[in-house]
Every structure is written in structure tokens, then in C-alpha cells.
Amino acid sequence: MISNELEIEPWRTRLLRDGRAQVRDFLQASAAERIRECLEHEVPWEVSQRADLAMEGPPPAPREDGELLRAAYARARDGFEFVFDRYRMVEALRDGRDPGLLLHVVLDFLNSPQFIEFTHELTGDSRIRMVSAMAARYRPGHFLNMHNDSARDEDRAFAYVINLGRGWQADWGGQLQFFGEGGDIVETFVPHWNSLSLFRVPQMHQVTLVSPWARDDRYSIAGWFRR
Known part of the structure; x- marks a missing residue:
């Protein structure tokens, strides 16, 4: 599933130096295309907001969606907030939901001995023992504001995002941004197609608001390499 052309050492060096890196052409092209097809057409999405509000369920109708977003923006003025669509891969596999869904195979792969060994080589952290995962879909107006x-x-040793939005442009928003101690943005990762964004935890970051004119949804599989 991982590209046979991937060279680990340059990305390992950058992770050790900067604590974050974005690896382009991460998956084999056919695997990236098939996972994207699953995300776009087969996943039963639920809307997700800050956990303590317990507001989850199928994505709302357009009018209700606008009301949901306005309420989320108001709450975001006062602290941590997010709104996007998600599919909780670990819980779905555990509970036997959606048999035959490709994401179950993806989760098994991410926790296979071969992939765990890959995480050790890439990060230099041999204590990593498992990988959590969820699928995410950020539609226009969705965001995840600053947290660590x-x-x-x-x-959580490292956070990761496998990006599967097509032809993503910087002005579409949905960018992964990192903050320095003074609150300045110190680096930005555009969610390029078939890239792996990876960073050491904790680290202050955000996913910026997806623009109304974005020509695709920001699809991804994300989670943590855990010890």
C-alpha cells in the first residue's frame, strides 16, 4: 500500500530536526485512488463537533448546515472548537459495523507488523505499538481551530494525516498550520493529494476554514501513532 519509491531517510532526518514533515506520493497510486473512491461514495459520514457538546449524527440538510456552522463559529471565539464530517474507523471495526467497507482493511494495514515497523523507521521511536485512525471530510466552512x-x-507520539483531496489549491483553505511560542504561524502544509502530514505531539496547530469556492472536499485518514 505504501509507495515502493518512498525514501525514508530524508523524512526521518526532517522529523528529528523539525518535529514535522510532509511526505509526498505516500501511497501507491492505485491504493490512493481506491481509498478516495471509498471515502467519496461508500462511507456513512456523521457530523462531528466538539465532543462535550454531544452533537453527532448524519450531515444536516443545507439550511441546517448553515445554522450548525454559525453556532460553531460563535463558540470558536471562546476557545477550542471544530466541525467536520467523520467516520470512526476503530469503533466501527470493533462494533462490526459496515461489513466489507475498505476502511476496515486500511485500519488492519495501519496496525500490521509491517506498518508498525515502518513507523519505527520513519520516526525513530521504537516504542510506537499501534495506530489509531478516523476518516475525515471537511466541506466548505468546516475547520479545526488551535490545539496541541x-x-x-x-x-500519542506523532499525529498523522493521509491527504486525499484532489488537486488541492492553497486558497481553498483546509491547511494544516503550526504555531510558534509567540503565536506566529511557523509552517503550513497544504493538503496535497496523496501526501502524509506527520508531526510530533504535542504541537500547536490548526486546520484552517475550507473556502466556499473549494472545488473538492478535504478528504483524509488521520490519527496518531501511539505508544
């Missing part, structure tokens, strides 16, 4: 990915109940 730390969690009390999980030992």
Missing part, C-alpha cells in the same frame, strides 16, 4: 493534540488517556 495532547491527551491524558493516550500516549
